[in-house]
Amino acid sequence: MQLISYLISYNFVSVALIIGIIVLLIENRKERPHGTEHIAVIVILLSIIVANAAIRELFLKKVYDADYDYRGDPAMYFMYFRTAVEHILFPMIAYIEILLITPNVKRYLLFIPEGIVIAAEIVNLFGPKIIFSYNSHLDYEDGIFFLAPYFAGMIYMLLLLRYSIRFFKSKDKTKGATVIFIVFLTILECYLEAAYIVVDLMDEIVALDVIVFYFYLISIYQREMEEKLRISQLELEKSRRVLTLSQIQPHFMYNSLTSIIYLCDKDTNKTKNALIDFSKYLRQNLDAMSRNGLVSIKEELEHTKIYLSLEKLRFDDDLNIEFDIRDEMFMLPVLSVQPMVENAVKHGINSSDSGCGTVRISTDETETHHRIIIKDDGAGFDTAELDSLDESHIGINNVRKRLRDECGGELIINSVPDEGTECVILIPKEKNDENSGN
Structure with a gap:
């Protein structure tokens, strides 16, 4: 001691x-x-x-x-x-x-x-x-x-x-x-x-x-x-994204193939074009699973147009599509626009009382952001329900999270029951210009 x-x-x-x-x-x-x-x-x-x-x-x-x-x-x-x-x-x-x-x-x-x-x-x-x-x-x-x-x-x-x-x-x-x-x-x-x-x-x-x-x-x-x-969180998020993108909606595939089969006896050329579009749609969804980084808005809109061409087979004149593209010089996460357009068609137009309506897709820019607006005049909903939406509302939370994590972007949803829904995607210019090389 x-x-x-x-x-x-x-x-x-x-x-x-x-x-x-x-x-x-x-x-x-x-x-x-x-x-x-x-x-x-x-x-x-x-x-x-x-x-x-x-x-x-x-x-x-x-x-x-x-x-x-x-x-x-x-x-x-x-x-x-x-x-x-x-x-x-x-x-x-x-x-x-x-x-x-x-x-x-x-x-x-x-x-x-x-x-x-x-x-x-x-x-x-x-x-x-x-x-x-x-x-x-x-x-x-x-x-x-x-x-x-x-x-x-x-x-x-x-x-x-x-x-x-x-x-x-x-x-x-x-x-x-x-x-x-x-x-x-x-x-x-x-x-x-x-x-x-x-x-x-x-x-x-x-x-x-x-x-x-x-x-x-x-x-x-x-x-x-x-x-x-x-890195683990990024890998987990990538896995979630792959899972989300791989879950091609069975109802959409079924409806598209049913519409193509229906066309077979009526219009051979239209059937051929529909099959080409369907093939492109599947290929771009599969490619999206392995994509890293951002894609151009042009590429994202092209995929969206292919999706809409397939939906038009089913809705025909009941679905009206309008494009107003004023800004095409920016990048965003893959499959950010198409899921929101799909929601507009499925839950907006198809769920409305008339079963018909217009989906309008536009792009423009402000001093600080590139902006994409997806607007429909369909059923609309109470935005207070966003936190409790089921999995049938394709990827709203997924798109919002990927926008935030991958480019600092933001998803804003405004909707009024029986009047329609407006989805606004905001992409910050500063980070985006660095990524796009503009």
Whole structure:
């Protein structure tokens, strides 16, 4: 208990930082952002360093006797061992930081400086004192290769700087800046200790470096998760769109084929043209499932015209179609117009008391938007019912969502029972002009 109390009191900042890192690791144990294992290893090594330093200070304060001759005493072997551990672990942490930052580097090649330090420390423990030594009163003395651990650490710092430059060149500026900040803190601490401005701050600096980089890893993980979620949502929406587009209404196919069969005995050329239109309609619906991005309004109107030509086979003069196209230079999500026109025919004209009427399709532009208006003089409905419309009202919510997600567009529906319905599609000009290249 005395050791733990002294450890906390003497190295309070280091212990607090280490506890903070451990809390972060526990808090993010489920997410496990890339690099968590490296951080955990560094925390273990750092904890050993802090405990090692605390034991030394406790020994010097409670046990050490300046008049005692420690030659051959276990305390001297302990001092040699703890100093060797400290010399080995700091470059080891720098080595692990490189593996953390650039996991694809040649690990065995980069371990050479640390391997040399370990070999030299082993020689120093059991042979000639080439790095450091202690006199009979446990005073620390430098050996001929006393700078070896510092050179190893400096090599790793230079490598970290090199990789930070590579990150900047690859436009990963945040990672590059984080690595430079870590190197700057470490070099600054080395200078302050060399100039005898501060003493024994390396463990605090390393802990701070780890916290800074772990927060960076967490932020990267969160961005990756957000991107994966965004992609998943796009894939899900694409799947929903494919499902919606693949659900070609059986009643429409049945009615179209019935009308074509009826024409067979009456007008061969008209039957042939109807079959061609029906084939085009099916092909464009199938193509729409694999389309990415936006399509031109011209292409969308062409598909709508094919659909209407097939409906005219059934309605004949009961269905009147009017086009007023004043703006043809913009893009929009595939199958945005045709489903709304289909709703106008099916739920507007066909559901009206007379069973006949006019569908008018027009395009124009305002200062900020391209505009498409689909208007019918059919049955109309109470717009308060929009939230509870059944699946027979083809794709209103689907069209609205695709307009919003794919081009920032908007679908506005105005309707009056027994008077008709007006659907307005608004496509923002700014984003659309960028997509269309206008």
